[in-house]
Amino acid sequence: MNVKKSVVDSVAVVTLTxxxxxxxxxxxxxxxxxxxxxxxxxxxDLSEVAHLTSAVLRTLLLLYRQGQCLDSAVALVGLSxxxxxxxxxTGFLDFFRVADSVPDGIELLTRxxxxxxRVDA
Amino acid sequence: MRDQHQMRDRIDSFPxxxxxxxxxxxxxxxxxxxxxxxxxxxxxxxxxxxxxxxxVLYAQGSxxxxxxxxxxxxxxxxxxxxxxxxxxxxxxxxxxxxVRERGDAGPGDRCDQSRIISDPYAKVISGRNVWGVEPDxxxxxxxxxxxxxxxxxxxxDRPLRLPPEDLVIYETHLRGFTRDPGSQVANPxxxxxxxxxxxxxxxxxxxxxxxxxxxxxxxxENSKLNPATGERLFNYWGYSTVAFFAPKAGYAxxxxxxxxxxEFRHLVKELHRAGIEIMLDVVFNHTAEGNENGPxxxxxxxxxDTYYMLTPDGYYFNFSGTGNTFNGNHPVTRDFVVSxxxxxxxxxHIDGFRFDLASILDRDQHGAPLANPPLLESLAxxxxxxxxxxxxxAWDAGGLYQVGxxxxxxxxxxxxGRYRDVIRRFLKGDSGLVGELATRIAGSPDLYATRGTRASxxxxxxxxxxxxxxxxxxxxxxNEANGEDNNDGSNDNGSWNCGYEGPxxxxxxxxxxxxxxxxxxxLLLTSRGIPMVLAGDEVGRTQNGNNNAYCHDSALSWFDxxxxxxxxxxxxxxxxxxxxxxxxxxxxxxxxxxxFDRVGCGHHEVSWHGRQAWEPxxxxxxxFLGVMWCGFGPDGVGPDYLYVAAxxxxxxxxxxxxxxxxxxxxxxxxxxxRPSPEDIVPAGQRVPxxxxxxxxxxxxxxxxxxxxxxxxx
Numbered sequence: 001m002n003v004k005k006s007v008v009d010s011v012a013v014v015t016l017t018x019x020x021x022x023x024x025x026x027x028x029x030x031x032x033x034x035x036x037x038x039x040x041x042x043x044x045d046l047s048e049v050a051h052l053t054s055a056v057l058r059t060l061l062l063l064y065r066q067g068q069c070l071d072s073a074v075a076l077v078g079l080s081x082x083x084x085x086x087x088x089x090t091g092f093l094d095f096f097r098v099a100d101s102v103p104d105g106i107e108l109l110t111r112x113x114x115x116x117x118r119v120d121a
Numbered sequence: 122m123r124d125q126h127q128m129r130d131r132i133d134s135f136p137x138x139x140x141x142x143x144x145x146x147x148x149x150x151x152x153x154x155x156x157x158x159x160x161x162x163x164x165x166x167x168x169x170x171x172x173x174x175x176x177v178l179y180a181q182g183s184x185x186x187x188x189x190x191x192x193x194x195x196x197x198x199x200x201x202x203x204x205x206x207x208x209x210x211x212x213x214x215x216x217x218x219x220v221r222e223r224g225d226a227g228p229g230d231r232c233d234q235s236r237i238i239s240d241p242y243a244k245v246i247s248g249r250n251v252w253g254v255e256p257d258x259x260x261x262x263x264x265x266x267x268x269x270x271x272x273x274x275x276x277x278d279r280p281l282r283l284p285p286e287d288l289v290i291y292e293t294h295l296r297g298f299t300r301d302p303g304s305q306v307a308n309p310x311x312x313x314x315x316x317x318x319x320x321x322x323x324x325x326x327x328x329x330x331x332x333x334x335x336x337x338x339x340x341x342e343n344s345k346l347n348p349a350t351g352e353r354l355f356n357y358w359g360y361s362t363v364a365f366f367a368p369k370a371g372y373a374x375x376x377x378x379x380x381x382x383x384e385f386r387h388l389v390k391e392l393h394r395a396g397i398e399i400m401l402d403v404v405f406n407h408t409a410e411g412n413e414n415g416p417x418x419x420x421x422x423x424x425x426d427t428y429y430m431l432t433p434d435g436y437y438f439n440f441s442g443t444g445n446t447f448n449g450n451h452p453v454t455r456d457f458v459v460s461x462x463x464x465x466x467x468x469x470h471i472d473g474f475r476f477d478l479a480s481i482l483d484r485d486q487h488g489a490p491l492a493n494p495p496l497l498e499s500l501a502x503x504x505x506x507x508x509x510x511x512x513x514x515a516w517d518a519g520g521l522y523q524v525g526x527x528x529x530x531x532x533x534x535x536x537x538g539r540y541r542d543v544i545r546r547f548l549k550g551d552s553g554l555v556g557e558l559a560t561r562i563a564g565s566p567d568l569y570a571t572r573g574t575r576a577s578x579x580x581x582x583x584x585x586x587x588x589x590x591x592x593x594x595x596x597x598x599x600n601e602a603n604g605e606d607n608n609d610g611s612n613d614n615g616s617w618n619c620g621y622e623g624p625x626x627x628x629x630x631x632x633x634x635x636x637x638x639x640x641x642x643x644l645l646l647t648s649r650g651i652p653m654v655l656a657g658d659e660v661g662r663t664q665n666g667n668n669n670a671y672c673h674d675s676a677l678s679w680f681d682x683x684x685x686x687x688x689x690x691x692x693x694x695x696x697x698x699x700x701x702x703x704x705x706x707x708x709x710x711x712x713x714x715x716x717f718d719r720v721g722c723g724h725h726e727v728s729w730h731g732r733q734a735w736e737p738x739x740x741x742x743x744x745f746l747g748v749m750w751c752g753f754g755p756d757g758v759g760p761d762y763l764y765v766a767a768x769x770x771x772x773x774x775x776x777x778x779x780x781x782x783x784x785x786x787x788x789x790x791x792x793x794x795r796p797s798p799e800d801i802v803p804a805g806q807r808v809p810x811x812x813x814x815x816x817x818x819x820x821x822x823x824x825x826x827x828x829x830x831x832x833x834x
Contacts (some may be wrong), residue, residue: 021212021213022210022212022213023210051378052378053212053378053379054212054270054378054379054380054383055212055270057380057383058270058272061274085307085308085374085375086374086375086378086380088307088313089308089311089312089313089373089374089375089380089384089387090375090380090383090384090387091274091383091384091386091387091390091391092383095274
């Protein structure tokens with residue numbers, strides 16, 4: 001399982017590839033969480049992920065919670081129909097913002113950050 | 122600085138032995154089952170008959186075991202074998218037990234070390250992950266135990282604790298509720314599918330769903346082909362439990378991925394969010410292992426003599442009619458049942474349980490009825506289950522009938538079969554029932570005087586027997602499609618076909634049938650006690666006269682969503698009656714009505730009437746009953762007046778209505794003799810009657826509400 005990180009318009013884009021399972025869940029959690037203090041917007045690209053397991057669902061939720069604690073927003077992109085159905089059926093989808101593409105996800109998070117700045121100001 | 126949420130390593134998180142190549146240590150005896158611990162998995166299992174127990178491990182989806190780890194006898198505490206195995210990724214394993222019998226086995230012991238035994242405390246079962254997918258029958262280990270994640274994001278969800286008397290229960294089959302393509306849900310026949318229909322349930326107005334068995338079972342048990350049609354018949358209803366702690370994977374859209382636990386909890390959360398409680402139909406009277414000729418799945422292979430009621434020579438008592446009888450009042454089995462329900466109440470936030478053939482739970486280990494059954498007492502007084510509704514189907518297949526006499530410990534309620542029987546007979550026009558009808562409408566004080574009306578689950582139909590539409594369309598059962606020559610199912614249905622057997626084009630018969638269904642809803646929803654509606658009755662669902670559709674996973678038993686539009690009139694009527702019940706607390710008081718004036722209205726809380734006010738007709742030929750309720754209104758201020766009348770005669774009557782205080786008038790809220798939409802009138806559209814009389818139609822029911830401002834001068 002590989003974790004590729006990049007930054008676009010201050011949004012940290014984390015692309016996951018390979019088998020996502022209980023063994024790789026800890027790695028994912030650590031790698032993604034490591035970008036959070038520096039970036040308040042994190043986009044998880046799952047377009048190259050075929051399957052999810054219960055362990056990975058929990059990792060995603062843990063990242064969401066960590067993001068809340070660090071004031072970072074986490075969004076998902078690249079959900080296949082099957083992934084989306086699994087997340088929806090189990091209720092985990094409700095925790096995340098979901099975009100249809102990486103550019104859409106970046107725009108979504110950027111707009112939310114701007115809205116938040118206006119509120120805080 | 123250490124993160125405050127990070128646990129320190131435990132001093133027992135390291136192996137002390139190596140067995141079969143795995144680091145292990147003596148396990149924690151409690152809890153039973155497989156539990157994730159730091160560095161591995163703890164396994165704990167009871168077997169009083171074992172001379173030795175091994176944990177058999179499989180890589181998920183593999184046919185052959187990857188390891189077999191004998192539990193050292195030094196790890197055993199009493200009759201409990203416990204071991205912690207390190208280095209296991211609990212999401213990727215399946216497990217079971219191999220049990221070697223003690224040398225002094227008795228006639229009741231059936232340990233078989235050639236078999237792999239499923240864990241009775243397994244939280245997840247693999248083997249029937251997708252409904253109806255034929256398994257590999259050559260696999261000797263069919264129902265594989267798996268550990269489960271026990272962390273849940275409840276988001277503040279809690280059991281709703283609705284007052285029992287405020288419930289309107291909706292009994293449904295989980296799969297059948299959305300399986301029909303007409304449901305148009307994304308995942309038909311699943312927990313996720315039911316979530317999409319919550320708006321429908323809210324619209325109808327029910328606030329509690331009671332699900333037919335959702336504990337893991339084998340839909341292929343006794344499966345066969347219908348000899349006439351060739352269609353596959355299944356164990357569709359599921360009254361044959363394989364694993365009591367595991368939600369059925371085949372009911373989950375995510376069952377193929379092993380996520381049925383999360384999906385089921387999502388359903389619970391969403392129901393609660395909508396203000397709807399969830400009750401589960403639980404089957405502790407027997408298991409899927411059948412008799413001595415049935416499969417050895419778990420209990421039999423671990424401790425047959427403890428878990429089952431056996432004859433002295435080791436055969437199975439059969440008070441359930443299915444082959445075996447679970448030994449509920451044995452201390453170990455009792456502990457199992459209590460633990461199981463505590464688990465569902467605490468880990469799944471279930472609001473209540475309906476116990477199938479519950480009278481079996483009142484039998485001792487030899488089958489004799491107990492005056493003070495420990496299991497029922499334990500459940501009724503359990504601290505975790507304190508707020509759960511406990512409902513007994515208070516009879517069994519061994520001759521016990523305990524409606525009104527089930528040991529209740531001031532907690533248990535009952536499916537009131539007496540209510541069902543008298544309502545059915547009254548509706549079909551039998552005479553001499555007015556007295557008992559009044560007793561049932563009042564909440565059956567003859568049966569539940571010490572418990573109040575909340576002990577009475579009032580129902581006219583349920584999964585057993587005709588649907589409401591069939592109750593008014595068939596005199597006789599038609600179960601030929603079950604492949605048992607129509608010998609199965611009850612012959613005593615209390616039904617009447619309104620003049621023709623089955624489907625008809627006769628408009629008058631169709632009209633009468635709809636009117637009879639509305640009559641049933643009026644009586645059910647204006648009676649004291651807790652009403653239960655069978656799913657689909659609100660839209661006239663039919664099973665073509667089949668009163669025992671236990672084996673049909675087909676349109677015969679699925680909810681037909683086209684009926685919501687086709688029978689919109691009936692839906693609207695039922696919806697209106699549920700709303701009327703909610704608007705008038707006097708109909709759902711937790712106590713039986715008493716002969717005194719509660720609210721200073723000048724009348725008793727309940728009064729009975731005939732065609733003449735204050736003169737009820739209790740005669741053997743009577744077919745009319747009027748009842749006036751006088752109690753507190755929804756805001757706690759009285760008086761609130763309701764008059765309900767039921768006429769099962771084929772002729773109409775002119776009624777003299779009981780007089781209201783000056784300034785108040787009767788208004789028609791419902792009259793089943795009127796055509797829709799006048800058959801049910803919303804509160805803001807009712808018109809005061811100009812006089813104190815009313816003409817009630819033949820075979821009809823009537824609800825009047827008193828409105829206005831009493832004159833104080």
